[in-house]
Amino acid sequence: DAGVTQSPTHLIKTRGQQVTLRCSPKSGHDTVSWYQQALGQGPQFIFQYYEEEERQRGNFPDRFSGHQFPNYSSELNVNALLLGDSALYLCASSLGTGGAEAFFGQGTRLTVV
Amino acid sequence: AQSVSQHNHHVILSEAASLELGCNYSYGGTVNLFWYVQYPGQHLQLLLKYFSGDPLVKGIKGFEAEFIKSKFSFNLRKPSVQWSDTAEYFCAVNPKAAGNKLTFGGGTRVLVKP
Numbered sequence: 001d002a003g004v005t006q007s008p009t010h011l012i013k014t015r016g017q018q019v020t021l022r023c024s025p026k027s028g029h030d031t032v033s034w035y036q037q038a039l040g041q042g043p044q045f046i047f048q049y050y051e052e053e054e055r056q057r058g059n060f061p062d063r064f065s066g067h068q069f070p071n072y073s074s075e076l077n078v079n080a081l082l083l084g085d086s087a088l089y090l091c092a093s094s095l096g097t098g099g100a101e102a103f104f105g106q107g108t109r110l111t112v113v
Numbered sequence: 114a115q116s117v118s119q120h121n122h123h124v125i126l127s128e129a130a131s132l133e134l135g136c137n138y139s140y141g142g143t144v145n146l147f148w149y150v151q152y153p154g155q156h157l158q159l160l161l162k163y164f165s166g167d168p169l170v171k172g173i174k175g176f177e178a179e180f181i182k183s184k185f186s187f188n189l190r191k192p193s194v195q196w197s198d199t200a201e202y203f204c205a206v207n208p209k210a211a212g213n214k215l216t217f218g219g220g221t222r223v224l225v226k227p
Contacts (some may be wrong), residue, residue, distance in 0.1 A: 004156075031213055042203050042217030043157075044115075089154050090157065097212040099145045099164075102156035 001012045004093050004105035007113040012111045013081050021076040021108045025093030033102065034066060043090055049074050051095050062098040076108075115140035117206050119218035127226050128196055134189040134221050136204030146187040147209040147215065148178055152200045160202070163187065174198070196227045 002105040005024045015021050025032050026031035031050045035043035043060035068074045072093075078085055086107050121134035138144065148160040161172025168180040180187045187204060204218040 031186050033213060033215075035215075035217075040219075041221045042119075042205075043215070045216065048213060056212055058214070092212050092215075099207050099209055099211075099213055101147075101159055101162060102213060102215060103159075104149075108157045 004091055004103050006008060006089075006091050006105035008108060010109045011053060012113060015081055015083060015112055017081050018077065018079045019081060021078075021089050021091075021110070023074045023076070023091030023093075024070050025074070025091075026103045028093050029093035029101050029103070030072050031074065031094045031097055031100075032068060033092045033094070034074070034076045035092065035108070036060070037088040037090055039087070042060060045091075046076070048097070055097060066075065081112045083112050114209060115206060115211075115216050117204055117216050117218035119202075119204055119221050121161070121221045122219065123224070124220045125226065126194060129171045129193050130188075130225075132173060132191045132198070132223065133200055134204075134223070135216055136187045136189065138185050138204075138206045140185075140206060140208050143209045146174065146180060146206070147205040148176070148189050149203045149205060149217075150200045151203065151220075157203070164211075188216070194223075194225050196225050197208070198207075199223060200224045224227045 033048040034046040047057040052068045063079045081103040088107040090107045091105045094100040094102045117138045146163040148158045171177045205215040
């Protein structure tokens with residue numbers, strides 16, 4: 001039973017560029033949430049996708065967008081990258097939207113130079 | 114907006130010592146509560162969770178936590194730590210009205226000296 005898988009594991013981008021991160025949820029899960037974890041801080045909620053729609057959003061600018069596919073996998077897109085976007089991006093999957101336990105992937109380490 | 118405070122950023126202790134990590138949250142409604150652990154080089158893993166019922170919950174690896182509603186607290190405890198408990202520990206809150214959104218504390222780095 002595969003857990004949550006994320007790709008790539010590491011990424012280096014230049015300021016102003018765009019990036020796409022990918023996530024496959026744990027088998028049987030239909031909800032995907034994305035979190036940003038800056039160095040030395042706890043994860044911060046970016047947004048959540050369920051039934052291919054963004055259901056909730058945290059306090060992140062519109063440069064952050066996402067998508068969920070019919071197979072429940074998801075992408076996180078960040079446009080016009082800033083140095084401050086450097087962080088570990090975590091994907092979490094769960095079943096439904098009723099507060100179920102979330103399972104996390106290993107994350108994608110994004111460095112913006 | 115809800116917030117979560119973890120009182121200690123760093124804790125250093127010796128093997129066999131007892132561990133208690135504090136967690137307080139600010140939210141007036143009903144919540145689900147979680148403790149996650151991140152071992153070096155690994156992903157976040159669930160240690161334990163509280164949804165309802167007995168406020169003393171037991172998790173994996175000998176950890177337990179107590180929900181005290183009146184104090185908005187959910188402190189994590191382990192009576193006797195091992196070197197393998199070296200990790201970063203995160204408290205997280207999910208208001209039941211907020212779907213699956215988790216609000217995390219800033220984390221506590223625990224170093225257990227052999």
